[in-house]
Amino acid sequence: MSLANKRVLVVAHGHPDLNKGGAEMAAYNMFNEFRRQDVDAFFLARTDQKPHGGAAFSSRNSDREILFHTTMDDWFLFSNIKTRHMWQEFRDLLMLIKPDVVHLHHYFLLGIEMMQEIRTSLPKCKIVLTLHEYLGICHQKGLMVKPSGKLCYKASPRDCHGCFPDKQPGDFFLREQYIKRIFSVVDQFVSPSAFLKQRYVDWGLDFNRIEVIENGQLPTDKLKRDDSPLSKVRLAFFGQINPYKGIDVLLHAVKSLPKKVQYQLSVEIHGANFELQSGQYQKSTHKLLDQLTHVVKMCGAYEAREMPKLLSRVDWVVVPSKWWENSPMVIQEAFTQKVPLIVSDIGGMAEKVLDGINGIHFGAGNAMDLARVIESVVANRALQNEYSANIRPPMSIEECINQHADLYL
The missing domain is CATH 3.40.50.2000 (Glycogen Phosphorylase B;)
Structure with a gap:
């Protein structure tokens, strides 16, 4: 489906030039494919580098790749408390770009309130959020692993208190309600796996609001493998x-x-x-x-x-x-x-x-x-x-974009 008349802002919690994580690469690959297809797209990535002259934003590689110089102060709620004065500058950026779609590949390090700011500033904008792990569910770095190393199958305020005795069950209840309230402004969630989708459905998100779409891969040449029978x-x-x-x-x-x-x-x-x-x-x-x-x-x-x-x-x-x-x-x-x-x-x-x-x-x-x-x-x-x-080619970045396009309209 064509995105010819859509302006898209892709948001990530890091720029791949500076942070090597998979979510950063997935977001950046999408942005570059948008540009290859002549979609009017911008890329916004959080950085902890100090900006020149205290500015909230700077550019990298081109004027369409923007670094957001901000910090996350509350690791429990993913909230920016000390730097909320910067949100006005973020609003100004939104009003300057005026995207039709904002596709977030994270809120970690950016501040979860970012989604509310987008909805308030651009009421008609489509907000899409890709869930790359279980941060909304689990305070243990989104891993759903207990301190003992055992896997966690389902979060609850009392069980989470058991993992973090310094927090009361009521703290985890309120955390969940706050995150779900922010999530309520999201139009569509994307999960790269059916497994992760089911975890969030079990947590309380609507099954129909989460679309499973694999991260697309860039086209690469298949290189010849060394098949020497004497090799290790x-x-x-x-x-x-x-x-x-x-x-x-x-x-x-x-x-x-x-x-x-x-x-x-x-x-x-x-x-x-x-x-x-x-x-x-x-x-x-x-x-x-x-x-x-x-x-x-x-x-x-x-x-x-x-x-x-x-x-x-x-x-x-x-x-x-x-x-x-x-x-x-x-x-x-x-x-x-x-x-x-x-x-x-x-x-x-x-x-x-x-x-x-x-x-x-x-x-x-x-x-x-x-x-x-x-x-x-x-x-x-x-x-x-x-x-x-027996290996079948994984989803290409082009096919990935095509599947996302249906969510943007």
Whole structure:
């Protein structure tokens, strides 16, 4: 459906030039596809960089890419308290651009009141919000994981108080009501996975207000893979590095393998923000890495444009996350290059990767089960080609935009 007469403002909580998360990339890819299709689109991204002269906004790359220099002061309600004087400048920006559609890919770090400001300033504007995780439901960084590490299946004020004793059940009740009140101004929600949609429906959002649309992928060339029969089985992890992404599960799994299997493996870990994690997490991870230098290589951060080349050197991508996930972009990126995956058997990972068809599931957080799977793909190398042949191309960014267009009208 044509967006020829629509002006669209895409909003993200970070610019991919400055923040490497999947939600930021999903938002930016949409903006760039809009521009490729000659849609009148702007991109607004929050940044914590200090602006020149104290201005609320600056530009990056072009005058259509705008940085919003703001902070989030209340991490419980996602509210901007100390910087509310900046909202007038945000209103001025809205009135200057006058978008017909504002598509938010987050409210985290921006301030959840942003949605109310849009509705107040532009009553006829269509507001679309993509839900990338469970922040509205869960105060634990939107992970729905208890302090013990156990998965949380449903939030309630009393259970949330159990995770955060410094907050009373009444605090969580009021938090939920406040977030739902702000959400009431949203015309349409988008969820990249059916799993995440159901979590929000269970929480109380209307089933019919949430459309499931996968994050679209940019067109890339399929690079030739090294299929030498004498090469090692090559596994790789891609993504943010933090305690919930399961790097420790992967390392413990590799460590538990017999030496003869280890020497038939090559494991690469590609990811950012390891240096931002707690000292204890870094220490325990380095200890495992030091014991596996003959197998595992820590490769550091990577750029999105490098993914095709990196994936061309990989037999399997491992996604060992210990939280539900939603729709890890690396799954779609791997499918684009026809690389099968080994993933935790929960959440969006289990939804996107079909066990025994285009990848393999293992018990989430279970290093021994992951070791079993790794040993099986080393012993039976034909599985890689078999599962690779079953991979279907993921949704393109063009198709993604087309599906969103119906929501904008």
